[in-house]
Amino acid sequence: MRVDVVFSPAALAPGALAGRTALVVDVIRASTTIATALAGGARAIVPCLTPEEARARVPEFPPGEVLLGGERRAVKVPGFSLGNSPREYMGERIREKTILLTTSNGTRAVLAAREAVALGVVGFVNLSAASRWALDAGRDVTIVCAGELGGFSLEDAVCGGMVVERLQRSGAGLVLGDGAKAVGLLFRHYDGRVSEVLADCEWGRELARVGFGADLDLCGRVDCLSVVPVLSGGRLVPAPP
């Protein structure tokens, strides 16, 4: 099994995901939010590129079943029911709902990677479950870091490194591309200190500055969830057990 990592969807060459499993990482916050929603009983998350697309697709769903969610510059899109805080994606509010979600980086990365044979979403919260899912699929894996507006995000890279470590720990013979080697080394530096990554990284600091510091705690809870959001017919739904 070969494992590669790209640090932003912009680095995905055409055809790069052919025959592969993609694991999309946007630790702060889309991966965490999506996994939290599906673990809490949301029916599906539909990734949308823009707020306009999300609004336009509402009529596709039964009235009362659908919610609009998402952010730009960390703040809830005006008129939407939900922002991009995992705290909003819990409880009765989201149960049995389909959520049309548009975020600056995470949902964009999912859409950029949809050519993969199978696509799962991973964050610290569902690290082991998602790694196991990718391993069981038996295909080569590309870890697609959402990054930040086309650039590199430390927290996504470290989470990618933890996936590499989980895959290696399984005893599968892995061939690591340069990116996978690099994130493995980054993981070793932050091993056991996930909260430090979230405090060190630029996006974590910015999010804390604008009042979403409590979200960082949720994003850093390693393996608190066992759900793996997988793409099926354009919707993210829980992988079958």
Add this chain to the structure above:
Amino acid sequence: MRVDVVFSPAALAPGALAGRTALVVDVIRASTTIATALAGGARAIVPCLTPEEARARVPEFPPGEVLLGGERRAVKVPGFSLGNSPREYMGERIREKTILLTTSNGTRAVLAAREAVALGVVGFVNLSAASRWALDAGRDVTIVCAGELGGFSLEDAVCGGMVVERLQRSGAGLVLGDGAKAVGLLFRHYDGRVSEVLADCEWGRELARVGFGADLDLCGRVDCLSVVPVLSGGRLVPAPP
């Protein structure tokens, strides 16, 4: 002084280099080849996007002064005088010559980064000189890794990490972006073991496989040159002392 790193030119957002110094890294081999040529007395290197562009521009230069150089898939472009091996860019052959150079990643990265206020080329061979040049310029720095066909290259990232370390060692107060933090951590792993990076990385292994292993030795000679190739009027020339 702020330091950022992008892992491929594809990750350069429009305007990202405004007001900044760019340091372009393509350790294997364009950075090494360009620095070797200018250290050996070549007049200038003119980065060209394609072999066609290089051929078309020959008439711009006095007859006898110009040479065509470059590679695709590591191999010399058919009909060109020179490939992309630093060993070819030494001695009488290149002295006082202007070389129209086109490579798969390095010259492409130079062209992608030309909006920077100042652009220098760095490899292991001129690490300290190029770091000092960027430091003396006093502007924020973006290290632009050439990468491999839009993707991540370990050797360029580690070289970028050595630049970060050189800048930090100078005592300048640096603000590190996520990418700069990451390459700093990668550098620490490979500190003092440059030849190991070149043996570990995918492109180094491929180059050795196709018969260019001797080039890797040249690419790994830390600080053997004091020249800094800088872009001036579309040509790379030695920075003034």
